[in-house]
Amino acid sequence: MPYFTQEFINKVIDSSDIVRIVSRHTTLTRKGQRYWGLCPFPDHNEKTPSFSVKPEGVYYCFGCEKGGNVVNFVMEMNRLTFTEAIEFLANEANIPLEYDTSRGGSQERHSSKKTIYEINRNAANYYYTNLMKTPAALKYLSERGIGASAVKTFGLGYSLPEGGLYAHLRDKGFRKEDMLEASLVRENSGRVYDYFRGRIMYPILDVNNNIVGFGGRVMDKSEPKYLNSPENSVFYKRSMLYNLNRAKSALSSNPMIIVEGYMDVISLYDKGIKTVCATLGTALGEKHASIIKRYTDNVILCYDGDSPGKKAALRGSSILENEGLNVKVLLLPDDHDPDSYIRAYGTKAFIDRVAEAKYATDFKLDELFLKYDVSDVNDRARLLSEAAETVSQVRDEVKWDYYAQQLSQRTDTPLSTVRNLIYTKGGRSTASPENLASGSAPKENPSPAYSAKELTMLRYIMDSRDNYLRFTEAGGANFFTGEMADLYEEMEKLYAQGCVDMEKELIYNTELVRQAALLSTVEADIPAGDVPRYVNSLLADMYGEKLRQIKKQIDDVNSTKDKTVLIQEQRYLKQKLIELKSGV
């Protein structure tokens, strides 16, 4: 049995993100210093979350009382031994395995990896030789602009339709078990056959230039078009970037350009764009982001300009930005992919396009302005809400402010409203009276800051029974909207039953977990003396919203009688608003 030094074990534990690892098995919601979710262990079935994780690296389930650090979690969850758990986590964190040989630890696992690399290298040579002997495959590549030099650089090859790799490797003395583990052959009722057949082969190298797997592409219309090696002990798609081994040396001075496929990588690289990489049949994920971060801070996502390409760019840029990377998005015109573009217009034109790439935030906002009609009031509210969400993720204060101003101008919405909305989306709601109690003109515009006020007030009410009483004494009632009205109703009921810890009660014992969790991200330090002002401000918003609806109804109805009733109501609401504002 192999051993690790304590130093190595500590390094692996320190490099593991327990929140990320647990999140693969259960959805976690942050609440204060901890994350909460439903217990992921199969023998504990629960409906309300009692499983907690501290980002510092420990977990504990209040239901089944299981707990420990990230190693214990992986052992329990994936049914691994301690050694296997450390190996698993080291791979996740991309830390090369170091066994403690002084303690008689064996290098068995390690040499098995070496064997797989060796098998893969032999397979790549075999495929390359096949390619050189198969004119149809060479012709296919040259028609796609891949000449002899690119074939050599990338070690491309060809797997024969009838197979032959198994016999070739067996003749070289490799064991069937190792070939199976390398995922190059399959076994079915005693018959062993090649995994890849009739495909152009792309060896996949890790950053240390070991061949860890293969991609295979058909030359005709048959399916699947692309086939990658299945994951095994040396091949983890989620942490692999195709061509990173070649791109890495140039990354210190150039941004990484991420494209969708092998062909794009080979074509761009061959034409002088050296820092190009691609994911391998998986979407860009957090693991990729943390690997990229080791080599560069700047990434350009270069995807097809069609709708799946845009979606991938939106998703990918958020993941990369979360890792603190500077992300730009480049969508190519006229249905071009990077390969077809550089072949049609050349390297210089491509570099010019790269220089024009938009920052991810600009790209996301532009997409929203395409999706919604700013002149429509409902559309504008949705646009602002989604745009605020996007901007709230911008970390830099200066950029943040720049986008807030831009949004305010582009939607013709007061800057204070836009800022408020962004604050709320970022879970940074400030309870400053300027932000919340400013009598913004709600009758013309259903101020999107309205929900900021709602959330702040509800959070205040959730914090204590005394707060709740102050709220009702100031004339507060259930004038919240949608799900927040449900939440208020529930709190009213629970306080009446003598509830003392409202947040806990809502999260553990009600159906309103999500709404309560949203509130836990809001801050509400409203001074007791200011409560009546906040209540009035909320009321003003409610009247304002009603007035807006009535105005619309008045415009729509035909009967004079109905119109008269509506106008009376309108007068009443206006009077109420005036009273509120004058503090009567």
Ligand SMILES: [Zn+2]
């Ligand atoms: Zn449990």
